[in-house]
Amino acid sequence: MSLQKKWKDLYLQIVNRNDYQLERREIMTKPLIELQNVSFQYEHTKVLHNISFRVSEGDFLAILGPNGSGKSTLLKLILGIAKPLSGEVKLFGESVSSFQHREWIGYVSQKSNAFNSAFPATVEEVVKSGLTKKIGLFKRMPKNANELVVDALKAVGMEEYLDRNIGKLSGGQQQRVFIARALISEPKLLILDEPTVGIDHENVQSFYDMLARLNKEQQITIILVTHDVDTVSNRISHVACLNQTIHFHGYKKDFDSISDEQLNGWYGHSVRKIH
């Protein structure tokens, strides 16, 4: 056997082994979210049709889709804020309607960073308020609450801003504080709806690096609705393409082999592919 062929065989073995390990991970890891034939409409407007997919522990999933394709609505169904017209949504194996462990899920919405400069709360107070999810609204704060606040702020690189007024931070810094607020209840799953709206390009990069670290180092499963396809592409593990229904859901590497024509067909206009 030529040396070249030998290297090629070895290379293929490694590639196949990686695929095998990825598939094995899919089989062995628990689904945190499962949607089965879910449809939804607002009054008379059909928004989501027959959605089925699952998100496994450790995934970093980007949901992509044009304006009005139902991305935020899909998150609302997962969070139990909206009820499906038909079908079933399960969280951690349990029906979303009876799911009790809200502290396992951190949610940061599109408008979290819209505080004006007169808003009377410090970063510390905002992050600490996230503890109520874990301990209940009228319970005493735990003794180590201050420590937990600092830890959560460290995770998002904002520990120096503890005493600052939230309204006086930039949009990107406010968004990090809100992620810290979500992290303080030690969520297993973080759901973010267009978290980088209003953040400049340079800070968007480091924002996604921070999310990738949370995913890898703290094993937090992340679902992200985003339009920053280029920036986020090398940090995510999975992609879902939504336009009323799920057109694709799978590994980022499989998404890369979808043609632009196919994407345009799903989205009805010219779509820039992520690389």
Ligand SMILES: Nc1ncnc2c1ncn2[C@@H]1O[C@H](COP(=O)(O)OP(=O)(O)OP(=O)(O)O)[C@@H](O)[C@H]1O
């Ligand atoms: N509360 C509501 N009542 C009625 N219709 C709504 C409501 N919220 C959203 N819609 C409609 O549902 C459709 C999907 O909206 P949704 O916000 O889920 O889309 P999206 O993909 O998140 O959009 P965007 O990228 O613009 O944020 C849109 O046509 C929208 O106008």
